Amino acid sequence: MIFNIVRKELKSLFSSPMGWVILALLQFVFGTFFLIGVDQYFQTMSGAMRPEQRIGITAFVGQNVFGIASFVMLFAVPLLSMRLISEERRQQTLTFLFSAPLSITEIVIGKFLGLVGFLSIVIVFMAAMVSSMNLWTNVDFGYILSNVLGLWLLVASFSALGIYVSSLTHQPVVAGIITFVALFALLILDHFLAGDPTSTMAYLSLMRHFEPFSRGLMDTKDFAYFILFIITFLTLTIRRLDADRLRG
Amino acid sequence: MSTVTVEASHLTRIYGGREAVSDVSFNLSKGEVLGFLGPNGAGKSTTMKMITGNLAPSAGSIKICGIDMIENPKEAKALIGYLPETPPLYRELTVDEYLAVAARLHGVKGAQVKKSIERAKERCGLTEMSKRLIENLSKGYQQRVGIAQAIIHNPMVVILDEPTVGLDPIQIRDIRALIKELGGEHSVILSTHILPEVEMVCDHVQIIHLGKLVFSGGIDVLKQQRRGNKLLVGLNNPPASEALLAIEGVIAVEQLSPGLLRVRYNEGQSPAEALVQAAVSNGWGLHQINHDQTSLEDVFVQLTYQEAAE
Numbered sequence: 001m002i003f004n005i006v007r008k009e010l011k012s013l014f015s016s017p018m019g020w021v022i023l024a025l026l027q028f029v030f031g032t033f034f035l036i037g038v039d040q041y042f043q044t045m046s047g048a049m050r051p052e053q054r055i056g057i058t059a060f061v062g063q064n065v066f067g068i069a070s071f072v073m074l075f076a077v078p079l080l081s082m083r084l085i086s087e088e089r090r091q092q093t094l095t096f097l098f099s100a101p102l103s104i105t106e107i108v109i110g111k112f113l114g115l116v117g118f119l120s121i122v123i124v125f126m127a128a129m130v131s132s133m134n135l136w137t138n139v140d141f142g143y144i145l146s147n148v149l150g151l152w153l154l155v156a157s158f159s160a161l162g163i164y165v166s167s168l169t170h171q172p173v174v175a176g177i178i179t180f181v182a183l184f185a186l187l188i189l190d191h192f193l194a195g196d197p198t199s200t201m202a203y204l205s206l207m208r209h210f211e212p213f214s215r216g217l218m219d220t221k222d223f224a225y226f227i228l229f230i231i232t233f234l235t236l237t238i239r240r241l242d243a244d245r246l247r248g
Numbered sequence: 249m250s251t252v253t254v255e256a257s258h259l260t261r262i263y264g265g266r267e268a269v270s271d272v273s274f275n276l277s278k279g280e281v282l283g284f285l286g287p288n289g290a291g292k293s294t295t296m297k298m299i300t301g302n303l304a305p306s307a308g309s310i311k312i313c314g315i316d317m318i319e320n321p322k323e324a325k326a327l328i329g330y331l332p333e334t335p336p337l338y339r340e341l342t343v344d345e346y347l348a349v350a351a352r353l354h355g356v357k358g359a360q361v362k363k364s365i366e367r368a369k370e371r372c373g374l375t376e377m378s379k380r381l382i383e384n385l386s387k388g389y390q391q392r393v394g395i396a397q398a399i400i401h402n403p404m405v406v407i408l409d410e411p412t413v414g415l416d417p418i419q420i421r422d423i424r425a426l427i428k429e430l431g432g433e434h435s436v437i438l439s440t441h442i443l444p445e446v447e448m449v450c451d452h453v454q455i456i457h458l459g460k461l462v463f464s465g466g467i468d469v470l471k472q473q474r475r476g477n478k479l480l481v482g483l484n485n486p487p488a489s490e491a492l493l494a495i496e497g498v499i500a501v502e503q504l505s506p507g508l509l510r511v512r513y514n515e516g517q518s519p520a521e522a523l524v525q526a527a528v529s530n531g532w533g534l535h536q537i538n539h540d541q542t543s544l545e546d547v548f549v550q551l552t553y554q555e556a557a558e
Contacts, residue, residue: 097353098302099328100353
């Protein structure tokens with residue numbers, strides 16, 4: 001049943017130009033950064049005299065591509081997530097889902113997986129792009145895996161927050177703006193509190209938990225943070241939609 | 249066949265301290281068409297939302313074919329097809345795509361999906377529109393897609409909230425025929441404020457006013473109430489009313505306009521034949537004789553007004 005919702009979400013994404021345009025633009029941006037990364041590697045590395053300054057091509061290009069990805073997704077996810085529930089509310093199509101033999105949990109998880117599935121396409125393309133360097137050199141697949149996983153968890157967290165905000169309003173644009181601001185604040189939280197590394201607030205920053213992944217370090221506590229983040233916002237969304245049914 | 253499909257008991261819904269629906273109970277059996285009547289804001293849509301599980305009742309319970317909507321919402325919802333006031337359409341999809349989504353979400357199995365889409369389209373007259381985007385369809389066709397969506401999984405109970413709004417007269421006739429047809433194998437609940445529609449398609453009528461049921465019964469009862477025991481008689485040379493009162497069964501005569509009389513008679517003793525004979529033999533110049541029907545509107549106003557006066 002969840003699969004049917006996922007299917008429906010993907011269908012609506014691909015039946016409007018929105019889905020295709022965003023896919024194309026993202027691919028263009030990441031492709032450009034990949035190209036620049038490969039291009040600059042030889043210049044930079046030939047300039048780096050001391051051997052300890054030299055880093056592998058995977059890390060160099062990966063930093064370029066995955067570094068920009070976390071920033072670009074900050075714009076892309078709110079654009080996609082804003083419509084998920086608010087648009088259905090506005091077009092009064094939520095009734096359609098509520099009348100079907102589905103629980104609200106299934107609806108919310110289905111919508112979440114639909115969006116994450118769509119964004120996974122982008123991430124898979126990125127991973128394929130970076131891995132393609134393996135044709136000419138030896139690529140550090142562990143590093144790529146860690147980055148892909150980190151980015152995927154980051155994007156899933158963005159989506160979970162986006163769905164929750166979308167469930168609060170009838171206006172997709174309002175949902176989009178609020179999601180963007182909230183995500184932006186969460187990302188740069190640790191910049192504000194850089195002076196105090198032990199601060200609890202800084203610990204909430206998404207970037208702080210993404211950063212180990214981008215260095216190739218997979219830590220359980222970062223996994224736990226992202227998973228909890230996702231579960232929290234999905235639960236809030238379910239509760240919000242349930243309130244519709246109870247309070248009307 | 250009198251299997252109960254919908255069983256609503258003591259449904260109450262409170263919105264901010266005001267009772268939008270209060271203590272509504274009814275039963276519906278298989279093969280029956282129930283018409284829900286009421287002025288705007290009477291609580292028709294609220295009741296329907298509660299029956300379909302879109303809104304939780306503040307008190308009371310709903311059972312669909314014996315399955316409780318509150319305890320087992322998934323199983324109960326699988327037996328219902330619902331068309332809300334605004335048809336819930338994904339405008340960016342084509343008719344076929346949309347109906348496929350609807351079929352799958354309602355648990356139609358993979359191989360059956362195509363077949364059920366074809367059947368629903370045929371029933372709603374949408375066969376020509378398969379590849380069109382819903383966005384580009386006219387209001388009437390969108391309404392039909394809404395109905396197709398509600399019957400796609402062949403549910404036990406079909407609930408239609410004002411299904412004929414925005415349709416042209418020919419489409420309205422088609423939809424009414426469809427509703428009658430559905431009534432054969434499913435139970436249908438429809439709400440409307442077009443009164444003749446109720447008379448045409450429904451077996452049972454419920455009139456709801458200010459959240460309360462003010463009338464509930466067979467359409468025959470309503471028709472009876474409507475017909476009354478009155479004849480409208482047009483005479484060119486009307487005699488004195490005593491002459492008419494002499495005819496068996498006549499209890500009162502009332503002059504409506506020169507040459508037009510309303511004759512009341514005792515229940516079951518229609519004086520029509522005797523009246524015609526008398527008119528012929530006495531040369532009253534009979535040119536019209538008819539049942540004097542109170543309009544359904546009058547009955548409706550009467551029922552809702554009575555309640556308000558109490």
